[in-house]
Amino acid sequence: MNTIVEVRHGAISFKETKALKDVSFSIKEGEIFGFLGPSGAGKTTTIKLLTNQLKPDHGTFLILGKPVDELQDELYQNIGVLSDNSGLYEKLTVYENLKIFADLKKISTSYIDEVLQKTGLYEAKKKKVEHLSKGMKQRLLFSRAILHKPKILFLDEPASALDPASSEAVYEMIFELNRQGTTIFLTTHNMSEADLLCHRVAFLNEGEIKEMGSPDELKLKYAKNEVVILDDKGNKYHTTKDTASLMKTLATIQGNILRINSVEPDLKTIFLDVTGREL
Ligand SMILES: Nc1ncnc2c1ncn2[C@@H]1O[C@H](COP(=O)(O)OP(=O)(O)OP(=O)(O)O)[C@@H](O)[C@H]1O
Numbered sequence: 001m002n003t004i005v006e007v008r009h010g011a012i013s014f015k016e017t018k019a020l021k022d023v024s025f026s027i028k029e030g031e032i033f034g035f036l037g038p039s040g041a042g043k044t045t046t047i048k049l050l051t052n053q054l055k056p057d058h059g060t061f062l063i064l065g066k067p068v069d070e071l072q073d074e075l076y077q078n079i080g081v082l083s084d085n086s087g088l089y090e091k092l093t094v095y096e097n098l099k100i101f102a103d104l105k106k107i108s109t110s111y112i113d114e115v116l117q118k119t120g121l122y123e124a125k126k127k128k129v130e131h132l133s134k135g136m137k138q139r140l141l142f143s144r145a146i147l148h149k150p151k152i153l154f155l156d157e158p159a160s161a162l163d164p165a166s167s168e169a170v171y172e173m174i175f176e177l178n179r180q181g182t183t184i185f186l187t188t189h190n191m192s193e194a195d196l197l198c199h200r201v202a203f204l205n206e207g208e209i210k211e212m213g214s215p216d217e218l219k220l221k222y223a224k225n226e227v228v229i230l231d232d233k234g235n236k237y238h239t240t241k242d243t244a245s246l247m248k249t250l251a252t253i254q255g256n257i258l259r260i261n262s263v264e265p266d267l268k269t270i271f272l273d274v275t276g277r278e279l
Contacts, residue, residue, distance in 0.1 A: 001028040003065070004152060004183050010049060010059035019045045021207040023059070027200075029151075032174065032184040034194040036271065037204035038279050043187035044083070046204075047154045050185070051081055063152065076105075080150035082141050082158055090130040094121055094140055097129060098147060105148050112147070119143045119173060135166025142173055146182075153177065155186045159193060171197060189279045191267035201267070205275040215267060222270045226263040231255040 005027040012020050020042045027033040035043050048054040049061050052068040052075060061068045068075055089097050098112045116122040119139045129137065138158070145153060155174070159167040174197055178184055188194050194201050195215045202212040211218065227246060229237040232255045239249040241262065250257070265273070272278060 001030060003027070004029045004063070005033075005050065005185060006060075006062040006065075007046070007050070008060040008062075010046070010056050010061060012045060012049065012054065012056050012058075018207050020049070020056075023204075023207070023209055025202055025209060025212060027183060027185060029183055030178070030181060031199045032178050032186060032197050034198035034201040035185065035187045035204055036189065036191065036194050036201050036267070036279075037187075038189055038277060040206075041204040042207040043204060044156055047081070047083070047156055047185070047187065051075070051079060051154060077148065078151045080145035080148065080153045081156075082145040082154070083156040084160075086137065086141055088129045088137065088140060091128060093126050093128055094132070094143075095125040097140060098143060101144050101147055107148050115143045115147055118146075118176070120169065133166075135162050135169065138162060138166065138170060139173075142170065146177060150182065152183045152185065155184060157187055157189070159190070160188070167193070191271060191279065195267050203271055203274055205277060211270070211274045218267065218270050219264050222265050222273055224263045224265060228259075228261050228263060229253065229257060230259040230261075232258050 003026045008024050010020055010023045023046065035046060037043055045054065049056050050063065050068060055069070063071060063075060064078060089100070094116070095112060098115070099109055102109050102112060113122065116125055119142050121136065121139050121143060124132065124136060129140065132140065158174070159170045162170065174184060186197065198215065200212065200214050201218070203210045213221070225240050227239050227241055229239065229249060231253050237249050237253065239245045268279060
């Protein structure tokens, strides 16, 4: 798999705030990569640097192997961005909002209906944006971000502030796009969302990457030395993973064993372990 996004030693400050400090990572074509961290960690700043909306103080930001400030038009053809800064025209319809964007990007308007079908907004295409629910607006932003069929999609907290059903719909759209080959860079502070969606995640805290890997790798790395045994009488026994302790505990159990499980931390617990911070 080719590297499609790469950041080498990226750093930027806003006056006295060091928003990013020497951040390096890369994303392979076809990956869903999660950038996870609390408010103020530097997630949006990273997206802005990768989409050439900000200039770094140090480091290199590459898309498709080229520095982002050298890509210009090529950059905007290859990327789609969904951020909370919506820029939707409230008085115009769903269709009209996309038509403006299609005309700007010189995309055939025939593709608008196809995208609206994909994002489940086709029936609402004549509705004014001011009459849409929050979840529908998010689908419209999603439609706009993918209208030009970008290779890489940047999603800044795509499901934050959505109800569970709308979040689910956003997750489905992410999976579907990824199945079709779109590489996805996603920021979130929702660890279960990241666990569900991402092939790999990076933990960002105070402008630094503290840990990186697939959710499974991280769970294994930070697994606790604990085993829980459940017997058929409903009793639970806690022991450690070494054979001697396990055997000793097993010998005390009168009934039949129903389950033996090792205790696996979730990403939220690992984040707390690594950074000392709750999300
Ligand atoms: N234009 C700016 N001027 C001054 N400070 C900024 C600017 N943009 C970001 N910052 C600061 O940089 C740090 C990182 O901000 P950033 O928006 O990247 O965080 P974030 O991880 O996206 O947070 P959130 O989850 O709240 O969106 C914060 O301390 C923020 O206040």
